[in-house]
Amino acid sequence: MRKADRLFQIVQLLRRSSRPVTAEAMAAELETSKRSVYRDIAALMGQRVPIRGEAGVGYVLDTGFDMPPLMLTSDEIEAAVLGAQWVAGRGDPALARAARDLIAKIAATVPERLRPMVLEPAVSTPSWNVLPEAIDMAAVRHAIHGARKVALHYRDEKEAESRRTVWPFQIAYRDTTRIVLAWCEMRDDFRMFRTDRVLDATVLEDRYPARPAPLRARWRAEMTARYGDAH
Structure with missing residues (x-):
């Protein structure tokens, strides 16, 4: 994994956790060494990413910090497309339209090399016909x-x-x-x-x-x- 990708993943990992995350846990998920994680944390702090914590205790990302919304990994794109496909086929009409719009927006904004993952996804959901409803x-x-x-x-x-x-x-x-x-x-x-x-x-x-x-x-x-x- 490239260092830039690893830094991105560390921020993502901290952002999704509600508790301090140890360097050992991050190293296990990223399949790298704790020493590399410590260096990456220091690099992120040097870039003024608001990470708090210390070795042996764990690290947290302060609330309010976010990265550009379109910095998505290939797995995140597939997850988003699969979820949007599911909603497009099963949601109410308003949600279904929103899901189709979301897929179109992702396709229009991701880098060219990742666009086939949106337009020609390797994942899909089965067809599904909801029973008739008299409720909005x-x-x-x-x-x-x-x-x-x-x-x-x-x-x-x-x-x-x-x-x-x-x-x-x-x-x-x-x-x-x-x-x-x-x-x-x-x-x-x-x-x-x-x-x-x-x-x-x-x-x-x-x-x-x-x-x-x-x-x-x-x-x-x-x-x-x-x-x-x-x-």
Whole structure:
């Protein structure tokens, strides 16, 4: 690995970690020696990259530092293209358009030698046809971001219909269906709603008395307690 690439990877490694990273851990990931990592850290500090830490303890990258957004490795490009392909085939119309636009922007801005990885990728996702829905998923996404309640007219697997107010906090994807994870006021508990079974949905002006992130954390904790870490 060239030194320039190694310096870039060190910054990336520190940026994605929420805890101090030791030189030993960096050396193992970069397949180099700790001595090389120490030299690279010193070189980065010399270039005024805001790295803090010391040998034997670990290093952190101060918040607010970023590199030019288009300095992508070939693996990062393939990861971005694969993710965008997946969203283009499975996301709601607004997300699908955004994913296709993202692929086009990546292709237009990466160096010429990397462009074939975008236009002729070695990775792809299988075709996927979502079941018909009577719900605006873009509106649900906006409701989640705004912590707004949603009124649902829902038909369950036994064909029983109900009307309920929910606090949506996440959208999940399963095979050919999408799932809205929410707190249900009627059941006073977490519930999962298949979007193809929603007969009607209205985003309300009322905000629910929580934030999506804590609700997601509570839901994950409950699922782990019920089903274990494999869930």
